[in-house]
Amino acid sequence: MNCNRMLQVIMRTAAALLAASLPVAAQGIPQAAPGIPAGPPPASPLSNTSAIAREAQGWLADLIKINTSNPPGNEQLAALYVAGVLQKEGIKPEMLDVAPGRSAVVARLRSAAMANPSKALLLVAHLDVVPVDKSRWTVDPFGGVIKDGYLYGRGAIDDKGMLAANLAAFITLKRANAHLNRDVIFLATADEEQGGDASIRMLIAKYWDKFAAGFAINEGGNVFVKNGKVQYIGVQASEKVAVNVAVIARGASGHASQPTKDNPVIHLAAAIAKIGTYSAPVHFTAIVRRYFEGVAALEDDEIAKWIRSMDTQDRGEHAQRVVSDASPLWNAMLRDTIAPTVLSAGVANNVIPAEARANLNVRLLPGDSMNALLNDLNKLVNDPAVKLEVQPNAGLAAPPSSLESDFYNLIVKVASQEFGGAPALPFQSTWLTDSAQLRLHNVQAYGLVPFPLTQEDLRRMHGDDERIPLAAFSKGVDVLTKIVEEFAVTH
Numbered sequence: 001m002n003c004n005r006m007l008q009v010i011m012r013t014a015a016a017l018l019a020a021s022l023p024v025a026a027q028g029i030p031q032a033a034p035g036i037p038a039g040p041p042p043a044s045p046l047s048n049t050s051a052i053a054r055e056a057q058g059w060l061a062d063l064i065k066i067n068t069s070n071p072p073g074n075e076q077l078a079a080l081y082v083a084g085v086l087q088k089e090g091i092k093p094e095m096l097d098v099a100p101g102r103s104a105v106v107a108r109l110r111s112a113a114m115a116n117p118s119k120a121l122l123l124v125a126h127l128d129v130v131p132v133d134k135s136r137w138t139v140d141p142f143g144g145v146i147k148d149g150y151l152y153g154r155g156a157i158d159d160k161g162m163l164a165a166n167l168a169a170f171i172t173l174k175r176a177n178a179h180l181n182r183d184v185i186f187l188a189t190a191d192e193e194q195g196g197d198a199s200i201r202m203l204i205a206k207y208w209d210k211f212a213a214g215f216a217i218n219e220g221g222n223v224f225v226k227n228g229k230v231q232y233i234g235v236q237a238s239e240k241v242a243v244n245v246a247v248i249a250r251g252a253s254g255h256a257s258q259p260t261k262d263n264p265v266i267h268l269a270a271a272i273a274k275i276g277t278y279s280a281p282v283h284f285t286a287i288v289r290r291y292f293e294g295v296a297a298l299e300d301d302e303i304a305k306w307i308r309s310m311d312t313q314d315r316g317e318h319a320q321r322v323v324s325d326a327s328p329l330w331n332a333m334l335r336d337t338i339a340p341t342v343l344s345a346g347v348a349n350n351v352i353p354a355e356a357r358a359n360l361n362v363r364l365l366p367g368d369s370m371n372a373l374l375n376d377l378n379k380l381v382n383d384p385a386v387k388l389e390v391q392p393n394a395g396l397a398a399p400p401s402s403l404e405s406d407f408y409n410l411i412v413k414v415a416s417q418e419f420g421g422a423p424a425l426p427f428q429s430t431w432l433t434d435s436a437q438l439r440l441h442n443v444q445a446y447g448l449v450p451f452p453l454t455q456e457d458l459r460r461m462h463g464d465d466e467r468i469p470l471a472a473f474s475k476g477v478d479v480l481t482k483i484v485e486e487f488a489v490t491h
């Protein structure tokens with residue numbers, strides 16, 4: 001069945017599911033204590049987001065319960081759920097089918113009869129999640145469990161949390177009947193985690209006119225909490241590029257009882273050991289330079305001194321080493337990195353194989369050349385029995401989003417104001433997001449997951465017991481709504 005027809009058919013079911021979920025959702029929110037006045041009633045839906053945050057928490061719990069582990073993804077059910085939420089608000093969503101069982105969903109709040117894509121603001125988040133190892137979780141990863149002030153579940157942060165927050169900001173504008181000076185477009189994508197044939201690449205190829213925009217907000221940056229307060233806000237404006245490289249050693253197969261020197265397992269192991277010692281040269285992109293300037297002011301004197309010396313003639317190299325050793329994130333922001341991830345060789349315990357292979361997951365700085373890196377690695381490995389081959393589907397470097405745009409300045413201003421004056425710094429993520437594809441289509445896309453999170457909580461994304469603090473979720477909904485409102489209504 002065509003998805004939009006299916007949408008109509010299941011609308012009643014979705015609405016019922018939604019209604020049933022709301023009381024459950026409200027459980028985790030602390031109520032005002034008896035005898036303490038609850039405060040003045042909200043002046044307008046835009047000025048008080050606590051009610052919508054409570055609803056959004058329910059949507060998030062429901063979305064967690066729809067298992068969209070990718071592979072295989074199966075995002076269509078989650079897309080239909082989101083469409084149901086929108087339809088209940090009198091918004092007309094559209095399902096964008098990309099593959100069997102895999103759909104995105106888009107909706108638009110219009111500012112004028114004629115759309116002006118170059119001004120439009122796109123709120124984007126993805127529906128799929130990474131798989132779980134259920135045996136390592138202490139709760140059901142698809143249960144939407146609330147415990148000790150946290151909502152647990154795969155996707156609680158990445159990216160169903162952002163999806164629910166986008167939905168809240170979008171619906172708030174609709175409920176307020178806000179007069180918009182630009183279109184606001186809501187988009188929930190599929191297949192972000194694998195970047196395959198159902199991903200935003202395909203959506204752009206098939207449906208670009210449905211969500212073409214000049215500006216976007218997406219995941220990619222974070223609000224970093226340290227020692228109980230927000231240390232800084234990282235606003236992602238660029239990202240690294242992923243490329244997989246196969247390391248292939250070849251030799252003659254034979255009987256393991258009479259080993260020879262051309263055993264490919266030995267050649268491969270030696271090559272990987274050499275690659276493991278390699279450290280690519282440091283390249284400062286404009287964003288990384290500004291990031292470190294900001295970060296130096298937040299760190300203790302000792303590390304700040306080294307951060308500030310990284311670009312100097314005399315102490316630069318040593319400083320780069322100290323800073324890289326201090327943080328795997330900083331190391332990866334400064335240079336291309338190589339992580340061997342998969343090894344394979346051998347058919348039987350007593351057979352020397354003819355081939356041994358490894359995969360290197362390479363993350364290039366945008367602008368760096370894969371060929372230059374390959375040259376370095378070939379020189380280092382220096383073994384004719386070993387070949388390095390770039391694998392298909394290498395990422396493309398996108399131009400960075402501007403650090404001068406009105407939208408960037410507004411995100412920085414509102415986020416800093418809302419998080420106690422903490423600085424908002426431009427951020428180049430070492431991880432990938434849908435924003436690279438948007439930037440390749442001239443969208444000024446910025447990454448900000450608006451929830452204040454500790455390292456401990458961030459670590460759980462893609463790991464076990466992923467969870468979001470309920471208080472951080474409501475705060476994030478509030479901040480995101482303010483950003484979207486200010487840009488779409490007053491800007």
Ligand SMILES: [Zn+2]
Pocket residue numbers: 126158159192219
């Ligand atoms: Zn994500």
